[in-house]
Structures are given as structure tokens and as C-alpha cells.
């Protein structure tokens with residue numbers, strides 16, 4: 423029998439483009455959310471805190487990002503009057519820098535706009551430069567400091583605001599951010615009440 427000689431080529435596998443689903447957070451997601459929450463926050467929210475937030479449908483909107491069946495991130499807003507307050511945003515550390523935070527913030531911002539918010543606001547640790555950079559891209563600017571806001575770690579919060587969210591310029595900013603995301607984002611809109 424003749425000897426067969428084949429070539430084995432060392433080919434770098436091309437990563438599949440990421441498909442991220444962003445869907446309203448439901449009770450069944452909370453376990454996956456807590457798995458991330460416990461990795462990224464020194465004083466994680468509890469299951470019951472998430473569930474009580476989910477129950478406040480008229481003044482809250484929470485979303486999760488999924489890749490396949492895994493929850494890879496989540497974010498929420500509280501709507502008060504004309505302001506939308508970002509209450510939380512986090513991404514699985516194994517999935518950082520894949521624009522999952524950006525996708526979540528896009529969905530949150532558009533939800534805030536759809537629910538007639540004029541401004542968006544949030545607090546962020548003074549030391550959390552990565553998150554501040556993410557927010558800056560979304561038009562958030564620092565307006566002040568809340569002393570010892572994160573009492574558990576004795577840290578101050580930077581308070582950031584993005585104003586005039588109803589203006590077409592803000593929608594255009596969001597569209598520009600969206601265009602820079604590679605891969606696919608499939609968004610499920612929440613039910614309107």
C-alpha cells in the first residue's frame with residue numbers, strides 16, 4: 423500500500439461573529455445574573471432585590487444579554503419623572519471588551535427615550551475608568567461627586583448625566599455607536615403596559 427502524505431496546515435480558527443440577544447430580564451434569568459453580580463461587585467444585589475426590581479414594571483426596565491443560553495450581562499434603569507437612572511450594568515468578566523456593555527447601554531438608552539426620559543444619569547466609582555469611558559461615549563458628562571457613596575469600600579461616586587436625550591442628535595449618537603459594533607445584536611422589546 424502506498425504511503426499517503428498529507429499536509430496539516432496550522433490555521434488559526436476564525437472566531438465566529440458574536441450573536442448577542444438582548445431581552446427583557448425575567449425571573450429565570452436572575453440566577454445567571456447573580457453569577458455575574460457576585461463576581462463584579464463587592465456588595466452584590468440579592469435574588470430578592472432583583473425580583474423586587476422586576477416587579478416594578480411601570481418605573482423600571484431591566485435587560486439581559488445572552489450568548490447562546492448563557493446570560494453574559496445585564497443592565498437596568500429606574501424612570502422618575504423625566505429622568506432615567508441607570509441602576510446597574512455588568513458584563514461577565516470572561517466576555518469583557520466584546521461590546522456587550524455597549525449593546526446593553528444602547529438598549530437601555532433607547533428604552534429610556536421611548537419612555538419619554540429627557541435625561542439619563544448614573545453614579546460610577548471614581549476609580550472605575552473603564553465604565554466612565556463607556557458612559558462618556560454615550561454622551562454622559564461628569565457633574566459632581568457623591569462622597570462615600572460606596573460606603574462598603576469607602577469610595578466616592580462620580581455623578582454623570584446625559585441631557586437632551588429626546589433630541590435627534592442623541593438618536594444619531596446612538597446610531598453611530600451601533601454601527602461600530604461587530605457581529606449581530608438581536609433585541610426583544612419589552613411589553614408596553
Ligand SMILES: CC(C)(COP(=O)(O)OP(=O)(O)OC[C@H]1O[C@@H](n2cnc3c(N)ncnc32)[C@H](O)[C@@H]1OP(=O)(O)O)[C@@H](O)C(=O)NCCC(=O)NCCS
Nearest residue numbers: 462511512513518519520521522523524546552553555556
Ligand atoms: C463596565 C462594563 C459593564 C463594560 O462592559 P464591556 O462589555 O466590557 O464594555 P464594551 O466592550 O462595550 O466597551 C465599550 C468601551 O468602554 C471602554 N472600556 C470598557 N472596558 C474597558 C477597560 N477594561 N479598559 C479601558 N476601557 C474600557 C472602551 O472605550 C470600550 O471600547 P473599545 O473596546 O472599543 O475600546 C464591564 O467592564 C463590567 O461589567 N465591569 C464590572 C461592573 C461595573 O463596573 N459596572 C459599572 C458600574 S457603574
